[in-house]
Amino acid sequence: MSTVMTTTAPKETTGQTNVGMHKVVGWILHNVVWIWLVALILGFGMFNEFFLTVMNMQNIMVQATVLGMLGLAVALPLLVAEIDLSIPANLGFSSAIGALAYSDWGMPWFLAMLVGVGVATLIGFFNGLCITKLRMVSLIQTLSMMIILQGALLALTQGKTLTNLSDGYVWIGQASIDGWPVMPLILVLALGLVGILLKMTVLGRSIYAVGGNPLASNSAGIRVDRVKIITYTIAGFLAGVAGFLLASWQMAITSNQGSSYLLYAIAAPIIGGVSVFGGRGNVVGILGGVLLLTVIQVGLAITNVPSFYVGMIGGFMIFIAVAIDAIRVRYFA
């Protein structure tokens, strides 16, 4: 077949430099989360010199840990083109179960923690079953699960804050080596494991394929329902670990533990490039989204922005990140 046509095309030097520019702009926009992150860190540092101190960086890492675990948990169902809104509520409920297993049922703290994480994993598994086997719409099913779990947490705690946590249980949230907190290591470990899972395993490949085209994946021999159930189960497990970490760090479980994370936990992976339509995204992007949101939160808290404006300004910063990403997809994809 004659494919040599293009070699005879007239030279267009201006066209080529335009292509070059286009590529540069495309690259900038592609990494916009990281560039925006560096810009914000420098910006906040100029407003408040405390921001760039090692201590504050450690603070940011700790703050990012729970959000990071939740961001990973939310990202997995998004990758298979579903959603799980119940993840932050799962965090609160399962950590309360873990705490009560220690304080009221007399279990050793480690076992109690495992019970909490186990409950969270089962809730994720149950969500997966509902969405695949019963064909429930994930948005509504997990919304109702979120309301159930929030209500259940309130009922369990009777509106009080649980503070009777064992020393072993709170260790991970408080421990530090040479002043460096230990807790972020769990996030690093989780990012690494999920990254390996997505990149190198059959399951990971199947997740991307199912998210991209479930029908084609099915006829390619992938058990679509099974893949979805597994992703929901892993998401539940990650929510449970996040619940343990948050309780350990705060040394308390409030009657609405976790609910404030909902929107940020969904926003972080999406800002980091996980498509809400499924099949696209990776852990590096998720980490970027998580750090960006945390830097905005911490930065606004320690620069002297009056608290009445913090929510609005934070919202605008997220809006800009998402808008730039939308422009990238529209013109440079």
Add this chain to the structure above:
Amino acid sequence: MTGQTMKHEATDAITDVGSGTDFALRVENVSKSYGAFYALRSVSLNIRRGSIHGLLGENGAGKSTLVGIISGQRTPSSGAIYLDGKEVANADVRAMEEAGVFLVTQEPMIIDHISAAENLMLGIWPSSGGFVRWGRLKADAARMLKGSGIDPDVNAGRLNAVARRKLNILRAMFSGGKVIILDEPTAALTVPDRRQLFDFMRQLKNDGVTFIFISHYNDEILEICDAVSVLRDGSLAGGSEDVASLTSEQLSELVLGRGLVLFQRERRTFASEPVAVSLRNVVAHHVDLDELDIRRGEIVGFTGLPGAGAKELARAIFGLNAARSGTIGFAGDAGQSLPRHPQAAFDRGIAYLSDDRRKDGVVGHLSIAENIALSSLGRRASFGFVQRGQEASLCDGYFASMGIRAPNAEAVVNTLSGGNQQKVCLGRVLATEPRLLILDEPTRGIDVGVKQDVLRIIDGLSKTGVSVIIVSTDTDELVRAVDRVCVFRHGAIHEAVTGDDIATENLRRLAQA
């Protein structure tokens, strides 16, 4: 370039520009470049008012680019477009539609859960003060739909393929369409449906509507078109205002720029070969089959009207449609019940290629390599981890042997043409090393050159001992590619044809009777 040596005797008429007024649409020296790459190079077309003008070319020859420019979706890099003798400049889709040019795509843009009448009036609801005037809408729709055989009150979701396409064409006309571009309107239509659609087009043509008709099928072009233009590698390769004087071979030669050697399988008898696949008592939706044996290396064609059981049986064997009963045995073994999921089917050496690539064939945003590996991921993994090196060599092997046209195996599948996507699908199922390969309309929507490639690959595979089922409504394909044709009716094999009885007319008669 081979262009200069091409036969051009039929093209003179088209370059002879007339007064301009009897042309509904003129395209003059239109080029479209992306950087240094030319998708279209100085293409000129003259399309007579009230004619059906065919547009032919391979996948990637520039048809979609040209049609995109004519319909206002893309802007040309240079050149001009004249409607009724007046130049239209920098027009977008809306402006072109207002000027009367409409593109009717393969996927009918129809909303299923509202009536045919409202679909016809979508966006142009007759209204007063913001309220839809339903009485007027229904009356107008009923008038438009008269003679098309479509009930205005029926839910559009219940219309069949040909009615949906008619509805789309009518919608374009009702919105003021004078030039209507039909992009492969016959895809997935049966022979009688196609005839019905062509009659409908002729009727509209006599009312003064001009059509640009895109098709991969020479016989369709020869049957319905008054004039034809052929694109190749972004340039006009030729054309004719006197289609009646052309033959199918001449058209193929214009499309490919070389003499096309049509593939023809060497048919032989398989009576002495051992039975490789035996199907027994298969009952499923639209399927009720007593028995079918396929021999080693044999290619069997399944054909029949939609719902007659050919496609349904193929999907049931692969576990895509649940079978109520039925067994499949290999090489004379006792036989097991049919697989209940494609994964189980692949594990037992059954592979299936869907007729609808985009729907359930490829995962568009993944790379060629990832798509090829998709169905054999599990069996090539160790402890759940993908074996990168092994996978890469496998994918490179199929990438090369399928002759996929792409920069490399990392290219994203969405960027490939239909024919190349089909080769990727074929590579994916072949990578599972099947004993029984089921191909559902393997050459639908791909151009005549790639079609020969695909048929040759299948032929070669059968010579290694693989048994093949080809489900097809393309009688020409059956005639050239299979050893035995099973004509389905009421879910069972109505008649099996072998040897020289596999002939176009014979098959058409059997399928429709």
